[in-house]
Amino acid sequence: MADPPSPGRARPPILVTGASSGLGRHFARMLAAAGHPILAAARRAPELATLAAEIAAAGGRAATFALDVTDAAAVDATVAAAAASFGPLGGLVNNAGINESAPLLDQDIAAWDRVLATNLRGAFLVARAVAKGMARAGGGAIVNIASILGLRQAGGVGAYATAKAGLIQLTREMALEWARHGIRVNALAPGYIETPLNRAFFASPEGQAMIRRIPARRLGRPEDLDAALRLLLSPEAGYITGAVLAVDGGHLVSGL
Numbered sequence: 001m002a003d004p005p006s007p008g009r010a011r012p013p014i015l016v017t018g019a020s021s022g023l024g025r026h027f028a029r030m031l032a033a034a035g036h037p038i039l040a041a042a043r044r045a046p047e048l049a050t051l052a053a054e055i056a057a058a059g060g061r062a063a064t065f066a067l068d069v070t071d072a073a074a075v076d077a078t079v080a081a082a083a084a085s086f087g088p089l090g091g092l093v094n095n096a097g098i099n100e101s102a103p104l105l106d107q108d109i110a111a112w113d114r115v116l117a118t119n120l121r122g123a124f125l126v127a128r129a130v131a132k133g134m135a136r137a138g139g140g141a142i143v144n145i146a147s148i149l150g151l152r153q154a155g156g157v158g159a160y161a162t163a164k165a166g167l168i169q170l171t172r173e174m175a176l177e178w179a180r181h182g183i184r185v186n187a188l189a190p191g192y193i194e195t196p197l198n199r200a201f202f203a204s205p206e207g208q209a210m211i212r213r214i215p216a217r218r219l220g221r222p223e224d225l226d227a228a229l230r231l232l233l234s235p236e237a238g239y240i241t242g243a244v245l246a247v248d249g250g251h252l253v254s255g256l
Contacts, residue, residue: 011035012090012140014233015082017069017126020047022195023145024095026222027229031093032060034230039082039089041067042096061086069096069122079129088137091233092130094123095145099160112159119163124170131174131183139182143232144171146187148248164189168244175242184241186232191248194219216249 014031018024020042032038032055040048040062048064055062063085065078083089097119100111127142134140149157150164167187174185192214194202201207202219211219228247231237246252 011037012088013037013039013082013086014091014093015039015041015079015089015126015130016093016095017041017067017122018096018145019051019064020044022197023190023193023222023225024093025051027093027095027225028062029055029058030223030226030229031091031233032062033058035060036091037086038062039065039085041065041069041078041082043068069126070117072125075122075125076129079126079133083133088140089130089133090140092127092140092142093145093229093233094127094142096122096126097145097160097163099157101156101160102158103156104158107158115159116163116166119160120166120170123167127170127174127185131178131181134183135178135181140184141233141237142174142183142185143229144168144185144187146171146189146244148189148191148246148252150187150189151244151246152252171244172242179241184232184237186237186240186242187244188225188228188232189244189246189248190220190225191246191251192219193225194221213254214249214251215254218249220247220249 014036016024016028019028019040028038028040040051042048045066052062052064067074067078098115100115123144144167146167147164149161150168171185171187225247228245
């Protein structure tokens, strides 16, 4: 579904959540360049409009939807509207997420609930809504954007890590239940990826120390995730479901 375009071959539409910034914005642009109509969803409508204009200027197609993934009714309505824009969805990049860091002893319960509601409940709501349409259409591919923090621990990110661990297990449950409908569900687990939001931290002594613990000795770049995402969305991965693909420069296999 995300292989390069070829003459006469239409690409299925792909819904990307959390598309207004960061990895979601990058994924939307990359998949549009591969020829997919993009349904870009996020809470920040002005940023989505800018993204859609950039995709159109590059010759792609995009529709935008202001969406809070924690709102079940809004999710169902958005998925229905997305399918009405370009036809049945062939893919979902379930990327919307937030983080509010705090030590567990000082964890604010409202912040905990916000992180779990967005990163886990929201991912479930969107995937379920999309999967219903995919089941009617004969199948599709869902990629949940998890994190190596769903597989390994780090201080101060308990809510985020717990949500991502739950998302990885949810991915496997979805894969089990939905395979009979022709729906593949996999998780992409990035390591530390450089973005404008974290660039200053990773330039600090503390950030540099973290980079030295990565076997590749560098941060990931958004484009380092492209091949893995394209694979998981592609028909060439037709026998891959329930997998968790880490793209982390070897971080998960680093020594103690």
